[in-house]
Amino acid sequence: MTTDIQAPRSPYTRAPRKGGINWEKWGWIYMRVSGLILVVLIFGHLFVNLMVGEGVNALNFAFVAGKLSSPFWQVWDVVMLWLALIHGGNGMRTLVNDYATNARTRRILTGAILAAVVVLTVLGTLVVYTFDPCPAGQPADLLPLFCQAS
Amino acid sequence: MPQKTAGTLSYQQRTTSRRPAGTLYRGREGMWSWVLHRITGVAIFFFLLVHILDTALVRVSPEAYNAVISTYQTPLMGLGEVALVAAIVFHAFNGLRIILIDFWTPKYHRAMFYVVIALWVITMLAFAPRHLINVFSH
Numbered sequence: 400m401t402t403d404i405q406a407p408r409s410p411y412t413r414a415p416r417k418g419g420i421n422w423e424k425w426g427w428i429y430m431r432v433s434g435l436i437l438v439v440l441i442f443g444h445l446f447v448n449l450m451v452g453e454g455v456n457a458l459n460f461a462f463v464a465g466k467l468s469s470p471f472w473q474v475w476d477v478v479m480l481w482l483a484l485i486h487g488g489n490g491m492r493t494l495v496n497d498y499a500t501n502a503r504t505r506r507i508l509t510g511a512i513l514a515a516v517v518v519l520t521v522l523g524t525l526v527v528y529t530f531d532p533c534p535a536g537q538p539a540d541l542l543p544l545f546c547q548a549s
Numbered sequence: 550m551p552q553k554t555a556g557t558l559s560y561q562q563r564t565t566s567r568r569p570a571g572t573l574y575r576g577r578e579g580m581w582s583w584v585l586h587r588i589t590g591v592a593i594f595f596f597l598l599v600h601i602l603d604t605a606l607v608r609v610s611p612e613a614y615n616a617v618i619s620t621y622q623t624p625l626m627g628l629g630e631v632a633l634v635a636a637i638v639f640h641a642f643n644g645l646r647i648i649l650i651d652f653w654t655p656k657y658h659r660a661m662f663y664v665v666i667a668l669w670v671i672t673m674l675a676f677a678p679r680h681l682i683n684v685f686s687h
Contacts, residue, residue, distance in 0.1 A: 435648065449630070454679065455627065455684060456622055460614045460615050484601075522602075523605065538611070
């Protein structure tokens with residue numbers, strides 16, 4: 400194998416890619432596309448949960464049960480969960496690649512980020528889609544009002 | 550290229566490389582927006598991990614969820630929520646600035662940083678007083 404030694408001060412060039420999927424490019428695109436959607440989803444989330452009515456003081460089980468019994472907020476929350484966790488996990492991967500100089504450390508940290516992202520995505524999705532807003536045997540004053548109807 | 554005297558050479562003219570490196574991220578507004586984007590990003594990521602776990606308590610019992618969420622309604626955590634929203638709003642607006650730099654033009658990246666700061670101040674003025682009144686009048 401020969402190595403080309405370039406003339407001094409020649410402009411920076413990239414090594415040619417060997418083909419296959421350019422994952423770093425798609426990661427770069429993902430950060431921008433998901434970021435754009437997340438601005439809308441998270442600003443909406445913060446507005447409804449912290450600005451409307453009594454804001455943070457209104458948050459309790461009944462409030463969340465009211466929201467998660469609507470398919471609109473189920474989809475909103477699950478899309479936000481997936482986009483945000485993968486966006487955050489990929490961002491943390493960038494920092495690990497920048498600051499962890501040891502290959503082993505880098506593998507361990509990237510693995511830990513991947514594990515956290517996978518576990519929390521699965522947990523969050525299960526919580527949203529297996530959630531019962533009117534669990535049996537719970538005090539009625541903690542449940543949303545519509546639980547009393549039946 | 551017009552010749553200039555040594556005293557008035559710009560940074561880019563003094564450097565020996567043909568293509569000056571790091572014009573977007575080295576120094577001044579470009580660098581500070583990058584630093585803040587990283588710090589706020591890490592803070593938001595760790596909050597997100599905790600926030601998914603606390604919300605998952607709705608699946609355990611109403612009491613468990615209410616017990617944890619009531620700690621978010623204390624004055625100390627109320628101030629923490631202002632810091633969290635401040636981090637999210639900066640990260641969001643600076644992220645839009647990065648998208649504009651990448652897909653539109655890097656020409657106005659400094660001016661856009663001050664637009665980000667201005668929008669951040671306006672958003673925080675709309676959020677912080679209302680939120681703090683909610684927290685401290687509870």
